[in-house]
Amino acid sequence: DAKTTQPNSMESNEEEPVHLPCNHSTISGTDYIHWYRQLPSQGPEYVIHGLTSNVNNRMASLAIAEDRKSSTLILHRATLRDAAVYYCILRANFNKFYFGSGTKLNVKP
Amino acid sequence: SAVISQKPSRDICQRGTSLTIQCQVDSQVTMMFWYRQQPGQSLTLIATANQGSEATYESGFVIDKFPISRPNLTFSTLTVSNMSPEDSSIYLCSVERTGTEAFFGQGTRLTVV
Numbered sequence: 001d002a003k004t005t006q007p008n009s010m011e012s013n014e015e016e017p018v019h020l021p022c023n024h025s026t027i028s029g030t031d032y033i034h035w036y037r038q039l040p041s042q043g044p045e046y047v048i049h050g051l052t053s054n055v056n057n058r059m060a061s062l063a064i065a066e067d068r069k070s071s072t073l074i075l076h077r078a079t080l081r082d083a084a085v086y087y088c089i090l091r092a093n094f095n096k097f098y099f100g101s102g103t104k105l106n107v108k109p
Numbered sequence: 110s111a112v113i114s115q116k117p118s119r120d121i122c123q124r125g126t127s128l129t130i131q132c133q134v135d136s137q138v139t140m141m142f143w144y145r146q147q148p149g150q151s152l153t154l155i156a157t158a159n160q161g162s163e164a165t166y167e168s169g170f171v172i173d174k175f176p177i178s179r180p181n182l183t184f185s186t187l188t189v190s191n192m193s194p195e196d197s198s199i200y201l202c203s204v205e206r207t208g209t210e211a212f213f214g215q216g217t218r219l220t221v222v
Contacts, residue, residue, distance in 0.1 A: 044211075097149045
Protein backbone atom coordinates (compact mmCIF):
# COMPACT_ATOMS: atom_id res chain seq x y z
CA ASP A 1 0.00 0.00 0.00
CA ALA A 2 1.19 3.48 -0.81
CA LYS A 3 2.58 5.34 2.17
CA THR A 4 2.26 8.89 3.35
CA THR A 5 4.76 11.15 5.11
CA GLN A 6 3.64 13.81 7.55
CA PRO A 7 5.47 16.02 10.04
CA ASN A 8 5.30 14.60 13.55
CA SER A 9 3.93 17.79 15.05
CA MET A 10 2.85 21.33 14.21
CA GLU A 11 1.80 24.31 16.21
CA SER A 12 -0.68 27.02 15.40
CA ASN A 13 -2.22 30.06 17.03
CA GLU A 14 -5.92 30.16 17.66
CA GLU A 15 -8.00 31.78 14.89
CA GLU A 16 -5.16 31.56 12.39
CA PRO A 17 -5.08 29.28 9.33
CA VAL A 18 -3.24 25.99 9.53
CA HIS A 19 -1.70 24.13 6.61
CA LEU A 20 -0.99 20.46 7.30
CA PRO A 21 1.21 18.88 4.60
CA CYS A 22 1.26 15.28 3.41
CA ASN A 23 3.62 13.67 0.92
CA HIS A 24 2.55 10.59 -1.01
CA SER A 25 4.98 10.20 -3.88
CA THR A 26 3.99 6.59 -4.60
CA ILE A 27 0.29 7.30 -4.96
CA SER A 28 -1.47 5.35 -7.70
CA GLY A 29 -4.02 6.75 -10.11
CA THR A 30 -6.99 5.26 -8.27
CA ASP A 31 -5.96 6.19 -4.72
CA TYR A 32 -8.17 8.66 -2.93
CA ILE A 33 -6.56 10.97 -0.38
CA HIS A 34 -8.40 10.90 2.94
CA TRP A 35 -7.90 12.95 6.06
CA TYR A 36 -9.08 11.88 9.49
CA ARG A 37 -8.39 13.39 12.86
CA GLN A 38 -8.33 11.92 16.34
CA LEU A 39 -9.21 14.12 19.25
CA PRO A 40 -7.84 13.09 22.66
CA SER A 41 -9.51 9.96 24.05
CA GLN A 42 -11.74 9.56 21.01
CA GLY A 43 -11.86 7.44 17.89
CA PRO A 44 -10.81 9.02 14.60
CA GLU A 45 -13.33 11.15 12.71
CA TYR A 46 -13.61 11.95 9.03
CA VAL A 47 -12.40 15.34 7.88
CA ILE A 48 -12.28 15.37 4.09
CA HIS A 49 -11.22 13.38 1.06
CA GLY A 50 -10.44 13.96 -2.61
CA LEU A 51 -9.03 12.41 -5.77
CA THR A 52 -7.62 15.11 -8.04
CA SER A 53 -9.45 18.39 -7.55
CA ASN A 54 -9.34 20.60 -4.49
CA VAL A 55 -12.21 19.99 -2.10
CA ASN A 56 -13.97 22.12 0.47
CA ASN A 57 -16.38 21.25 3.25
CA ARG A 58 -17.55 22.83 6.48
CA MET A 59 -14.55 21.51 8.40
CA ALA A 60 -11.62 22.12 6.07
CA SER A 61 -10.22 22.40 2.58
CA LEU A 62 -8.03 19.89 0.79
CA ALA A 63 -5.51 21.14 -1.75
CA ILE A 64 -4.07 18.43 -4.00
CA ALA A 65 -0.93 18.98 -6.05
CA GLU A 66 -1.27 18.66 -9.79
CA ASP A 67 0.96 15.56 -9.85
CA ARG A 68 -0.95 14.21 -6.79
CA LYS A 69 2.30 13.45 -4.99
CA SER A 70 1.41 15.76 -2.14
CA SER A 71 -1.60 17.37 -0.54
CA THR A 72 -2.37 19.94 2.14
CA LEU A 73 -5.18 20.01 4.64
CA ILE A 74 -6.21 23.57 5.39
CA LEU A 75 -8.02 24.61 8.55
CA HIS A 76 -9.10 28.16 7.83
CA ARG A 77 -9.37 29.33 11.44
CA ALA A 78 -7.94 27.01 14.03
CA THR A 79 -9.73 26.69 17.33
CA LEU A 80 -8.63 25.00 20.52
CA ARG A 81 -11.01 22.19 19.65
CA ASP A 82 -8.96 21.46 16.51
CA ALA A 83 -6.04 20.21 18.61
CA ALA A 84 -5.75 16.60 17.51
CA VAL A 85 -3.69 14.10 15.56
CA TYR A 86 -4.38 14.48 11.85
CA TYR A 87 -3.93 11.46 9.61
CA CYS A 88 -3.41 11.58 5.86
CA ILE A 89 -4.38 8.22 4.37
CA LEU A 90 -4.31 6.80 0.87
CA ARG A 91 -7.08 4.39 0.18
CA ALA A 92 -5.22 1.71 -1.74
CA ASN A 93 -7.90 -0.95 -1.43
CA PHE A 94 -11.55 -0.05 -1.75
CA ASN A 95 -12.52 -0.93 1.77
CA LYS A 96 -9.45 -0.61 3.99
CA PHE A 97 -7.78 2.32 5.70
CA TYR A 98 -4.14 2.02 6.73
CA PHE A 99 -3.11 4.76 9.13
CA GLY A 100 0.33 6.39 9.13
CA SER A 101 1.88 8.17 12.08
CA GLY A 102 -0.03 11.43 11.61
CA THR A 103 0.66 15.03 12.65
CA LYS A 104 -0.09 16.16 16.16
CA LEU A 105 -1.50 19.68 15.95
CA ASN A 106 -1.19 21.92 18.97
CA VAL A 107 -3.29 25.09 18.99
CA LYS A 108 -2.17 27.91 21.23
CA PRO A 109 -4.67 30.38 22.67
CA SER B 110 -23.68 8.73 9.60
CA ALA B 111 -23.36 5.72 11.88
CA VAL B 112 -23.40 5.55 15.66
CA ILE B 113 -21.13 2.89 17.12
CA SER B 114 -21.30 1.55 20.64
CA GLN B 115 -18.39 -0.39 22.03
CA LYS B 116 -18.46 -2.39 25.22
CA PRO B 117 -16.70 -2.38 27.58
CA SER B 118 -15.20 1.10 27.34
CA ARG B 119 -12.30 -0.03 29.48
CA ASP B 120 -11.14 -3.05 31.42
CA ILE B 121 -8.24 -4.29 33.49
CA CYS B 122 -7.55 -7.99 32.98
CA GLN B 123 -5.23 -10.60 34.35
CA ARG B 124 -2.63 -12.08 32.05
CA GLY B 125 -3.62 -15.41 30.57
CA THR B 126 -7.31 -14.55 30.44
CA SER B 127 -9.44 -13.49 27.49
CA LEU B 128 -11.65 -10.46 26.88
CA THR B 129 -14.44 -10.12 24.36
CA ILE B 130 -15.20 -6.64 23.03
CA GLN B 131 -18.55 -5.88 21.46
CA CYS B 132 -19.31 -3.46 18.65
CA GLN B 133 -22.92 -2.49 17.96
CA VAL B 134 -23.93 -0.20 15.09
CA ASP B 135 -27.23 1.67 14.91
CA SER B 136 -27.89 0.59 11.32
CA GLN B 137 -26.82 -2.06 8.86
CA VAL B 138 -23.35 -1.61 7.43
CA THR B 139 -21.42 -3.46 4.80
CA MET B 140 -17.93 -3.28 6.20
CA MET B 141 -16.72 -3.63 9.77
CA PHE B 142 -13.12 -3.46 10.88
CA TRP B 143 -11.13 -3.86 14.06
CA TYR B 144 -8.07 -1.74 14.89
CA ARG B 145 -5.53 -1.70 17.66
CA GLN B 146 -3.89 1.47 18.95
CA GLN B 147 -0.94 0.86 21.22
CA PRO B 148 0.01 3.58 23.70
CA GLY B 149 1.18 6.72 21.92
CA GLN B 150 0.96 5.04 18.53
CA SER B 151 -1.19 5.21 15.42
CA LEU B 152 -3.93 2.77 14.52
CA THR B 153 -3.10 -0.67 13.15
CA LEU B 154 -5.70 -2.65 11.24
CA ILE B 155 -6.25 -6.08 12.80
CA ALA B 156 -8.89 -7.58 10.53
CA THR B 157 -12.00 -7.14 8.46
CA ALA B 158 -15.06 -8.69 10.07
CA ASN B 159 -17.03 -10.50 7.39
CA GLN B 160 -20.69 -11.28 7.90
CA GLY B 161 -21.33 -14.98 7.57
CA SER B 162 -17.73 -15.99 6.98
CA GLU B 163 -14.34 -15.98 8.63
CA ALA B 164 -12.65 -12.65 9.25
CA THR B 165 -9.81 -11.51 7.02
CA TYR B 166 -6.69 -10.86 9.09
CA GLU B 167 -3.86 -8.48 8.35
CA SER B 168 -0.26 -9.57 8.43
CA GLY B 169 0.90 -10.16 11.99
CA PHE B 170 -2.54 -10.98 13.36
CA VAL B 171 -3.97 -14.49 13.67
CA ILE B 172 -7.37 -15.94 14.39
CA ASP B 173 -6.23 -17.91 17.43
CA LYS B 174 -5.16 -14.72 19.18
CA PHE B 175 -7.92 -12.41 17.92
CA PRO B 176 -11.03 -14.43 17.06
CA ILE B 177 -13.73 -12.30 15.49
CA SER B 178 -17.41 -12.94 15.02
CA ARG B 179 -19.95 -11.08 12.92
CA PRO B 180 -23.34 -12.74 13.13
CA ASN B 181 -25.23 -9.95 11.36
CA LEU B 182 -24.85 -6.56 9.66
CA THR B 183 -24.97 -4.51 12.87
CA PHE B 184 -22.86 -6.44 15.39
CA SER B 185 -19.35 -7.83 15.76
CA THR B 186 -17.10 -9.06 18.55
CA LEU B 187 -13.34 -9.17 18.93
CA THR B 188 -11.77 -11.45 21.51
CA VAL B 189 -8.27 -10.87 22.77
CA SER B 190 -7.13 -14.33 23.88
CA ASN B 191 -4.52 -15.46 26.37
CA MET B 192 -3.63 -11.88 27.14
CA SER B 193 -0.19 -10.56 28.06
CA PRO B 194 0.85 -7.04 29.08
CA GLU B 195 1.86 -6.42 25.44
CA ASP B 196 -1.82 -6.59 24.53
CA SER B 197 -2.52 -3.45 26.56
CA SER B 198 -3.95 -1.12 23.93
CA ILE B 199 -7.05 0.65 22.76
CA TYR B 200 -9.15 -1.53 20.47
CA LEU B 201 -11.44 0.27 18.03
CA CYS B 202 -14.29 -0.87 15.88
CA SER B 203 -14.86 0.89 12.56
CA VAL B 204 -17.68 0.67 10.06
CA GLU B 205 -18.33 1.89 6.57
CA ARG B 206 -21.49 2.03 4.51
CA THR B 207 -21.02 4.29 1.53
CA GLY B 208 -17.51 3.40 0.48
CA THR B 209 -16.17 6.84 1.28
CA GLU B 210 -16.36 7.69 4.95
CA ALA B 211 -15.48 5.44 7.87
CA PHE B 212 -16.90 5.81 11.36
CA PHE B 213 -15.12 4.77 14.51
CA GLY B 214 -16.23 3.77 17.96
CA GLN B 215 -14.82 5.40 21.06
CA GLY B 216 -12.62 2.40 21.65
CA THR B 217 -12.02 -0.10 24.44
CA ARG B 218 -9.06 0.69 26.63
CA LEU B 219 -7.52 -2.60 27.75
CA THR B 220 -4.89 -2.93 30.45
CA VAL B 221 -3.37 -6.33 31.11
CA VAL B 222 -1.67 -6.84 34.46
